[in-house]
Amino acid sequence: MKIADRYQQIYKQIREVEKQYDRDSGSVCLLAVSKKKTAMDIAEIYRRGQRHFAESYLQESLAKQSELAAFNIIWHFIGPIQSNKTALIARHFSWVHSVDRLKIAQRLSQQRPDELPDLNICIQVNISSENSKSGIELEALPALVEKIEVLPRIKLRGLMAIPKPEQSFEHQREPFKLIHTAVTALNNPDIDTFSYGMSADFKAAIAEGATIVRIGTALFGARSD
Numbered sequence: 001m002k003i004a005d006r007y008q009q010i011y012k013q014i015r016e017v018e019k020q021y022d023r024d025s026g027s028v029c030l031l032a033v034s035k036k037k038t039a040m041d042i043a044e045i046y047r048r049g050q051r052h053f054a055e056s057y058l059q060e061s062l063a064k065q066s067e068l069a070a071f072n073i074i075w076h077f078i079g080p081i082q083s084n085k086t087a088l089i090a091r092h093f094s095w096v097h098s099v100d101r102l103k104i105a106q107r108l109s110q111q112r113p114d115e116l117p118d119l120n121i122c123i124q125v126n127i128s129s130e131n132s133k134s135g136i137e138l139e140a141l142p143a144l145v146e147k148i149e150v151l152p153r154i155k156l157r158g159l160m161a162i163p164k165p166e167q168s169f170e171h172q173r174e175p176f177k178l179i180h181t182a183v184t185a186l187n188n189p190d191i192d193t194f195s196y197g198m199s200a201d202f203k204a205a206i207a208e209g210a211t212i213v214r215i216g217t218a219l220f221g222a223r224s225d
């Protein structure tokens with residue numbers, strides 16, 4: 001199947017699942033994960049109307065961004081962040097989903113260029129500890145939210161999570177539900193973003209309140225990673 005056809009299919013599925021789980025139509029944003037894919041691949045779905053793209057590797061992303069400079073793309077950074085990379089990330093992205101410590105948030109805050117609008121931030125939560133070392137524990141979230149919230153030039157929007165793979169729909173729903181419940185309990189009016197759900201589990205994520213689903217493989221085909 002061509003990328004453009006897969007795009008139409010995923011887009012349609014998102015709208016259908018929104019309806020099925022009583023989510024407002026259009027309340028879930030499709031974030032196209034284009035890591036390890038070419039600028040031409042990106043252009044193919046951009047022409048169909050896709051605007052939000054996500055990258056995990058800074059240098060690779062900057063190369064594509066310059067190729068696609070004439071396009072009106074909203075770039076999201078979703079990869080692990082080393083502190084010596086924050087200045088470039090603060091300059092070249094509109095969103096960062098993978099903030100997992102205060103130091104990174106402070107640097108992004110200090111380094112966001114004056115001429116750009118506030119940088120949108122999500123805190124990465126480690127919801128299935130055995131799976132990945134990235135992200136903070138859910139219990140540590142309230143304290144980090146409090147410290148990040150007050151920083152200038154960045155805007156805390158919510159959280160990002162990558163649960164460990166599960167086969168069944170019901171098992172896929174569990175970690176999303178856990179996060180959604182914990183974050184809703186914070187009762188923080190600034191938090192409006194739940195960035196969870198990937199190719200294999202985006203339907204379960206939408207059922208449990210995702211507002212951004214990050215989809216790579218199902219759109220662009222398999223990667224070599």
Ligand SMILES: *Cc1c(COP(=O)(O)O)cnc(C)c1O
Pocket residue numbers: 033035056078079162198199200214215216217218
């Ligand atoms: C690669 C990646 C995705 C996309 O995963 P797919 O399974 O290809 O849809 C989503 N989120 C993050 C953080 C990623 O690194």
